[in-house]
Amino acid sequence: YLFVIVSYLIGVFIFATIVGQVGNVINNKNASRQEFERLLDGAKLYMSTHNVPHDLQKRVQRWYDYVWSRLNGADINSLGLLPDKLKTELAIHVNLETLKKVTIFQECQPEFLHDLVLKMKAYIFTPGDLICRRGEVAREMFIVADGLVEIISESGTVLKQMGAGDFFGEIGILNLDGGINRRSADVRSLGYSELFVLSREDVLGALKDHPDAEVLLS
Incomplete structure (x- = not known):
């Protein structure tokens, strides 16, 4: 009992x-x-x-x-409380696979990619937002993390749609000798989209520590 x-x-x-x-x-x-x-x-x-x-x-x-x-209901401020080391590990875990999908980076060393991941910034665009304008100076590249974007010609024709894992604007970071490149088309957000942005300055900064990668990007 x-x-x-x-x-x-x-x-x-x-x-x-x-x-x-x-x-x-x-x-x-x-x-x-x-x-x-x-x-x-x-x-x-x-x-x-x-x-x-x-x-x-x-x-x-x-x-x-x-x-x-x-x-999805996560604490919107929780990541800001993490120590730098944990934030670094988390960023690499979440974003590295996305960066590896970018063709121009696939032959680069993991250490170089880790540095780039930490420099990537995420932006959310609303329906109809122009992400890039034809003719503007290209200073960064974009990687689609979520949603769809449209590449639009000068006449307004939709040339292509891009989704998660696709990238565009790499011309903005590939000219490493200081020349000026300009966008060849408009890019518009179709619905809501989340994009990672990597600037030319970010890439140049990472190359200072990884000069061997410059050969692969040239």
Whole structure:
């Protein structure tokens, strides 16, 4: 009889522990959502105070909604608390495979790619945003992480669509001798898209530590 009671109490304790853990997960997610809502409310107040056109306000709100869906409920500030070493390891783990898909980097040494990964910056574009304009000076390249983009000719014809893993604008970083290259076409975001951007200055900075890679990029 005593064994039955003890077993029952242990079972109740384990169940309560599990329920408590589930409750913590829900509470953490709710707290993250509340923080997100706070940021969104701040943006709404700012736009209202400055009489921002309604259409632009809706675009901003849709951008916040898209960012939330991409984060999938994760804590939007958690990564900023990580020490530099962990942030470095995380960036390499998440983004290195994407960079390896870029043809011009496939023969480069891992150490050079690691340096480039740490220099990559992520940007989110809204539907219809022009990412590049024909004729502008090319100073960076882009890697599509999520969504679709369109390459558009001077006449307005869609020449090509690009998706996750595709890249464009590499002309902006391949001219390493200091010459000027210009974009040959417009690039527009089709829906929401997330792109990694790597500037010519970033590549040149990495090449100082990895001069052998310059031969592969020339």
